[in-house]
Amino acid sequence: MRIAMIGGGYVGLVSGACFAEFGNEVAVVESDPAKLAMLRGGGIPIYEPGLPELVADNARAGRLTFGNDIESAVRGAEAVFIAVGTPTRRGDGHADLTYVFAAVEQVARVLAAPTVVVTKSTVPVGTGRKIAEILCEVRPDLTIDVASNPEFLREGSAIADFMRPDRVVIGTESERARETLRALYRPLYLIEAPILFTGLETAELIKYAANSFLAMKVTFINEMADLCERAGADVHDVARGIGLDGRIGRKFLHAGPGFGGSCFPKDTLAMVRIAQDHGAPTRLVETVVAVNDARKASMAARIVAAAGGSVRGKTIAVLGLTFKPETDDMRDAPSIPIVGRLIEDGAHIRAFDPAGMDQARPLLPPGVQFCNGALEAAEGADLLVIITEWNEFRAIAPDKLGAVMKGRLIVDLRNLYDPMLMRAAGFTYASIGRP
Ligand code: UGA
Numbered sequence: 001m002r003i004a005m006i007g008g009g010y011v012g013l014v015s016g017a018c019f020a021e022f023g024n025e026v027a028v029v030e031s032d033p034a035k036l037a038m039l040r041g042g043g044i045p046i047y048e049p050g051l052p053e054l055v056a057d058n059a060r061a062g063r064l065t066f067g068n069d070i071e072s073a074v075r076g077a078e079a080v081f082i083a084v085g086t087p088t089r090r091g092d093g094h095a096d097l098t099y100v101f102a103a104v105e106q107v108a109r110v111l112a113a114p115t116v117v118v119t120k121s122t123v124p125v126g127t128g129r130k131i132a133e134i135l136c137e138v139r140p141d142l143t144i145d146v147a148s149n150p151e152f153l154r155e156g157s158a159i160a161d162f163m164r165p166d167r168v169v170i171g172t173e174s175e176r177a178r179e180t181l182r183a184l185y186r187p188l189y190l191i192e193a194p195i196l197f198t199g200l201e202t203a204e205l206i207k208y209a210a211n212s213f214l215a216m217k218v219t220f221i222n223e224m225a226d227l228c229e230r231a232g233a234d235v236h237d238v239a240r241g242i243g244l245d246g247r248i249g250r251k252f253l254h255a256g257p258g259f260g261g262s263c264f265p266k267d268t269l270a271m272v273r274i275a276q277d278h279g280a281p282t283r284l285v286e287t288v289v290a291v292n293d294a295r296k297a298s299m300a301a302r303i304v305a306a307a308g309g310s311v312r313g314k315t316i317a318v319l320g321l322t323f324k325p326e327t328d329d330m331r332d333a334p335s336i337p338i339v340g341r342l343i344e345d346g347a348h349i350r351a352f353d354p355a356g357m358d359q360a361r362p363l364l365p366p367g368v369q370f371c372n373g374a375l376e377a378a379e380g381a382d383l384l385v386i387i388t389e390w391n392e393f394r395a396i397a398p399d400k401l402g403a404v405m406k407g408r409l410i411v412d413l414r415n416l417y418d419p420m421l422m423r424a425a426g427f428t429y430a431s432i433g434r435p
Contacts, residue, residue: 001184004029004073004080006103008039008066010046010158010262011120011151012083017051018162020058022187027073028066039066047328047355050159070103071110079180080107081149082131083120086266093269095124104131108138116177118147122207122267124274128171128200147172147181148200150207155261156326167194171203208274211267212285217252218259219288222295225255225433235433236415255432257334257387257413258295260323265292265332296334299413300341303385306411306430312346315406317381319374320388320414321364322356330359334413335387339364352377354390375404382407389414398425 001024005016008030020026030036035045042059044052058064067073074080084099100121107117117135119128128148135144148171153161168188170181178197185195198206225235235255243250259265268289275282304311323333330336333356339349343365352371353360361370371377374393378384378401386393394416402408402425410422412431422429 001025001079001180002077003027003184004070004077004107005083006070006073006081006107007083007085007099007121008032008035008045009083009085010048010155011153012081013039013044013046013055014048014051014153014158014162015081015083015120015151017054017058017064018159019184020061020064021054021163022184024063024184026058026064027077028064029068029070029073030066031068033068036066036068047326048158049156049326054159070106074107074111074115076113077115079116079118079184080111081118081120082107086121086123088266088269093273095122095266095270097123097127100127101130101134104134105138108135108144111139111142111144114143114145114176116145116147116172116174116180118149118177118181119204120149120151122150122211122263122270123148123204124270125201125204125208125278128204145172145174145177145180146200147174147177148203149181150203152207152210155329156324164191165193167196169196169198169203169206171198171200171206173199208267208271211263212271212282212288214252215259215264215268215292216284216288218254218256218264219291219295221253221255222258222432223291228433228435232435233433234435238433255415256389257299257338257432258292260296260332260334262329262331265289268292296337299334300338300345302413302430303338303342303383303411304345306409306428307383310345311342311383313348314346314382315348315350315380316342317374317377317379317384317405318349318351319353319377319384319386319393320390321351321353321360322388325388325390326355328355328359330356330363333360333363333388335360336363338385338387339368343367350377350379350381353388354392375400379404381405383409383411386410386412386414386416389416398422398427402426 005012005028008028016026016028082103084103086095089096128146132146228235239253242248243253271285321335349368350371409428415431
């Protein structure tokens with residue numbers, strides 16, 4: 001099948017490469033000249049394990065191409081995917097649909113034959129309906145069907161999530177669109193991935209409901225962690241104790257510094273606005289947003305308190321800057337408010353992240369000293385703070401840290417280490433939700 005993917009960002013690139021891997025011919029349209037030049041030259045603008053190889057293999061096989069011309073990309077395409085960004089609109093928290101509608105209009109103008117327009121971007125409930133109106137207005141002469149096919153890819157494991165999904169959601173009222181998408185996802189039938197056909201609005205809502213629910217789970221365990229600290233309980237055991245109940249499930253119950261990234265913060269906020277606009281406010285999600293914001297803002301104070309009330313003049317090693325491991329994404333990363341506040345309070349920061357240093361530099365205040373490795377960052381530090389749970393930090397032996405650090409204090413916001421071992425190694429060790 002021939003398909004066009006409008007947008008060569010995270011979602012477009014991963015989905016495009018995976019559809020090509022299924023044997024389809026995929027034309028990715030990217031309007032940013034720098035990104036396009038990079039993609040054409042064999043480079044990958046984002047950090048995602050396995051993606052460079054997948055893109056290279058499929059480009060070499062001629063199944064995956066990159067360009068900036070929508071007309072040639074959609075020529076002969078049985079499905080056109082819209083995978084452009086939907087950032088939070090400045091001021092009101094709504095998802096900004098400017099890029100989505102612009103892409104739909106451009107596609108409609110140049111289509112030469114009936115096709116299916118599919119949204120992969122996360123769009124508020126009702127957007128698919130508006131897209132159908134735009135298509136009708138611009139091309140009353142052509143039957144163009146609309147479908148919503150939200151993505152559930154996690155950064156860092158996006159390819160596995162695409163190839164072995166828990167489910168695929170397809171929202172449409174058109175039988176032709178259903179058939180086209182069923183055919184496109186046929187390879188997943190072999191692994192019996194559930195494919196859920198719904199109406200347009202339902203599919204759009206499933207995406208927001210899924211991210212909001214997961215964000216709620218994370219926020220719940222974060223609050224339990226605070227309670228555990230006061231009550232002398234252990235949040236790991238609480239998470240296990242509740243997570244083994246199949247109705248609750250064990251995933252997304254790791255307490256930490258609060259959720260970040262390009263999805264949860266933006267999608268929970270949009271969910272709140274969508275629900276308010278429909279006169280059915282989601283007070284739970286509103287609270288999740290507020291509790292998470294407050295949590296991220298309070299993490300620096302936790303570090304200052306662990307340091308005895310002041311970090312002025314102290315050297316702090318910061319390990320991990322990205323919002324989670326296996327990505328270079330710094331969007332809404334807890335490290336931004338944490339490092340900002342520590343610097344304001346007079347600390348000297350030595351930071352290291354395995355993938356996110358280039359993205360972090362412009363987002364962190366001047367004065368942060370970027371180091372080439374975890375142990376280099378720890379050199380001479382009075383205290384060490386872990387913000388992101390990269391695997392390579394788990395393996396650091398405490399005696400190696402002890403050999404290079406000046407102080408003996410570790411504040412671990414991801415609970416990477418065993419408190420007993422750390423204490424036995426002579427460290428004062430503060431973690432999240434553990435006695
Ligand atoms: C999330 C969803 O998990 C994907 O299913 C969805 O497709 C994607 O958003 C999206 O809408 O595009 P992602 O943002 O890549 O994926 O990252 P997650 O692994 O979900 O983590 C989100 C945040 O929650 C991170 O800051 C992470 O550190 C935090 N988190 C997650 C925890 O603090 N504890 C957990 O147990 C799990």
